[in-house]
Amino acid sequence: MEKKVSASVINRLPRYYRYISEIEAGGIERISSKELSRRMNVTASQIRQDLNCFGGFGQQGYGYNIKFLKSSIEKILGLDRGYTAILVGAGNMGRTFAINTKFESRGFKLIGIFDSDPKKKGVKVGNHFIKSYSEIKQFISENKPQMAILAVPKESARGVAEELIGYGIKAFLNFSYTELSMAADDVTIENVHLSDSLMRLSYKIVERENNTEQVE
Amino acid sequence: MEKKVSASVINRLPRYYRYISEIEAGGIERISSKELSRRMNVTASQIRQDLNCFGGFGQQGYGYNIKFLKSSIEKILGLDRGYTAILVGAGNMGRTFAINTKFESRGFKLIGIFDSDPKKKGVKVGNHFIKSYSEIKQFISENKPQMAILAVPKESARGVAEELIGYGIKAFLNFSYTELSMAADDVTIENVHLSDSLMRLSYKIVERENNTEQVE
Known part of the structure; x- marks a missing residue:
């Protein structure tokens, strides 16, 4: 290693x-x-x-x-380290990820879901009740999660990430439809773009069509 | 090329x-x-x-x-070919993908959303009204989409894929939380697992922690 x-x-x-x-x-x-x-x-x-x-x-x-x-x-993947994560943003993407990801069987623990929309406060997602974003600072200081999953609107992603970095979070999984990068060396970001998979599939169709043309 | x-x-x-x-x-x-x-x-x-x-x-x-x-x-990616796609499964994952993916600006066209749940028929998702899964055979034969995006329950994924292959679909983007592979050489499948990104982030945290240990 x-x-x-x-x-x-x-x-x-x-x-x-x-x-x-x-x-x-x-x-x-x-x-x-x-x-x-x-x-x-x-x-x-x-x-x-x-x-x-x-x-x-x-x-x-x-x-x-x-x-x-x-x-x-x-x-190797650190799945034995008991890392904990919070989810910020309980829109479609956030809820889908929270509900469908087998956190525990992958070695992680989701410990809190936050949203800035007051109407979402207390709404249940999986086993969690959505918390107000205003509680996040205290929650992080008390629970010290290793990762934050960002599923916020594109425009808010950078601001939220910077705020959470200020609270001590150093690893982000970013589903916010924008590519985040931070100058800070000790901050790790994994950007996920669902449409990339569509483009990769498209490439494979082209490749297959080209091969078929050659064979025929 | x-x-x-x-x-x-x-x-x-x-x-x-x-x-x-x-x-x-x-x-x-x-x-x-x-x-x-x-x-x-x-x-x-x-x-x-x-x-x-x-x-x-x-x-x-x-x-x-x-x-x-x-x-x-x-x-190279075939984004100039005007490929069309259908989405099968309008649960959380399917809806999230349909609403948030900028199909057109990526060169694709989403032409239909299908679900087997009769309660979902006619419900609007983005610009689409969900169609009944029972209409899919005729829809495919009339519209000849190049790709199907699968966001169905894990247990149904293989069966749905096989059925659609029978109707002429040869490329799948699979969000069904299971790894699909088909023996048929002319079928292309791109499996997407959201939790993989969580594991990759975890690896990066481990790597950073190891580096920090070395430096200190």
Whole structure:
């Protein structure tokens, strides 16, 4: 874990984690790299390469020990650290994320949902009651969450992020339809753009159409 | 565009596209690779490398022509092809995606929203009225959409995808909290898992904490 791991390996790790978790839930204790490769639709050599970045977990002729692999990926991704998160913004995007994300099974805990709209105060979302944004400063100082999930309007995103940084939050997951970046070196932001996935799909259609043209 | 482009470059292209679009909207006609690099928070050499995969668009000492760069990326991603999409599933996730995605400015057209819940029929989502899932076969045969966005319950995802493949759909954007893959070579699926972004953020926090430990 000492050397810098490439961004594409990091991008693939959550997917490994989801598959390994499912395989474990299915009661399987050990899997060959060939079988894992078939299930994940990734070449066996890619899997070996990716996992080798972190020291490798497989044994020749034995395959991967699922439990060990899972707990290793958990450590790499920090899912064993019990990080807590707050959600700011309980509009469509925020509610969808809060309701559908399996926080606990991914090693996180959502500890509060905030919105600046007084009409939303006290409304239930999943297991949470929306709190007023005016309570957020005190909440953060008392509960010290590691992450804030931003699902606020585009125009408010930067202001909210700067305010929360002032209260001590240093990691943001940003669903606010704008790209946030902060000059501060110790602040980490993961920007999520749902429409990017649409563009990637489009690229794949083009690629397929081009290939079909060549073949015909 | 003949050679195979790496997945990581493809993953970065939508982000390039968003930035270039914003820069164009700001009235800028030409940008140095240094300035583009500063705005995007990516090294200038990374940008050069990525864009060179598609033949390169910059000129030494001149920088990038924004309009040309934008239309080139549009061609690569197929955003100039007028692809149309239907959305299946008008729950939280589906509605959020339909309302918040700027389809048109990304070169797509959302032409129909379907749900199997009779209570949702006729309900307005953005500019659309939800249609009954029972109308989907005829709608597809008449309108021939290129893509289907799946935001259905996990358990229904595979069945719906198989049914739509039968009606001629060959590209899926899957928000159904399960990983879909199809044996058919001519079917393309882009699986989106929102919780993956949470795990990536977590990794970055771990990385930062490790670095801080080393420095202190």
